[in-house]
Amino acid sequence: MDQSLFSTSWFVPLYSLLGAILTLPWGTGIIRRTGPRPAAYINLLTTVLAFVHSLFVFNIIWDKEPEKLLVTWFKAADLDLSFALELSPVSIGATVLITGLSLLAQVYALGYMEKDWSLARFFALLGFFEAALSALAISDSLFFSYGLLEVLTLSTYLLVGFWYAQPLVVTAARDAFLTKRVGDLLLLMAVVTLSTLAGSLNFSDLYEWAQTANLSPMTSTLLGLALIAGPAGKCAQFPLHLWLDEAMEGPNPASVMRNSLVVAGGAYLLYKLQPLLALSPVALNVLVVMGTVTAIGATLVSIAQIDIKRSLSHSTSAYMGLVFLAVGLQQGGVALMLLLTHAIAKALLFMSSG
Structure with missing residues (x-):
């Protein structure tokens, strides 16, 4: 089991991204009968999964040499779009920190924004935020890291402008x-x-x-x-x-x-x-x-x-x-x-x- 968790450690950022996507029906108003809180609970669940997964991987890699993973996204003829990832005590420790603090921030947000009408949209943006940060932590490619920084810029714009009526x-x-x-x-x-x-x-x-x-x-x-x-x-x-x-x-x-x-x-x-x-x-x-x-x-x-x-x-x-x-x-x-x-x-x- 430890080896399977380690080999799928590249999936840690995708937990939060999946949570953000699953939140969209509430965030866009498609589902209204239940209120927005189920969306918050979905994001909390995916963040807990990401935190536990990264914690297990950190325990495995603590005393090991850094390893490289190459994830091929698209390959055709001479075009090869691959993402290089680094699994090391530093990078995995960073993902543990990111997912752990994100979990605390989301629990805090449940009370802080309890009466906000767009709670689901806020949690979707937090999940998007967390996914980009976790991917940045394990990225071994400057090009991939640059793209993730752009995602963080967009996320900052959306979260700072969350109350856009002001x-x-x-x-x-x-x-x-x-x-x-x-x-x-x-x-x-x-x-x-x-x-x-x-x-x-x-x-x-x-x-x-x-x-x-x-x-x-x-x-x-x-x-x-x-x-x-x-x-x-x-x-x-x-x-x-x-x-x-x-x-x-x-x-x-x-x-x-x-x-x-x-x-x-x-x-x-x-x-x-x-x-x-x-x-x-x-x-x-x-x-x-x-x-x-x-x-x-x-x-x-x-x-x-x-x-x-x-x-x-x-x-x-x-x-x-x-x-x-x-x-x-x-x-x-x-x-x-x-x-x-x-x-x-x-x-x-x-x-x-x-």
């Missing part, structure tokens, strides 16, 4: 979407460049290429800065930091997920890009400066806030600044420790803010 909510959702799009567009340029230079977008292949790569200083600098831009937008780092404060207009259970896990998703990708960023000393220096400025500046802004949620959101940016600083100093272990501890602490803080 003008401030619409403005906040639009600003969050457009700010993230700036970073995503620059990251896409880096992905296209790497596909040409390295010939592969799997992280393992990129690491081997980086050891022997001979790039001009200009090329390595521009490539490094473009790779930084995507995570900077996701992690609300200076100068792409203002969207996270405005995003507090959305429901608080979504803020639990966003401030603990979504920002960590961008920093997790930055952690995996360390060997590529090391090609450019300028890019590493930019990470140090960006992380330092955001950590100090966002902390000072957080102290001046009178709204607890906005104060916590700025503290999230400040904490992610420390992660950027650690990656810039090439301290990957410190960055990963900061990521995992911050996710748990910030989720509990947001659920305590009322």
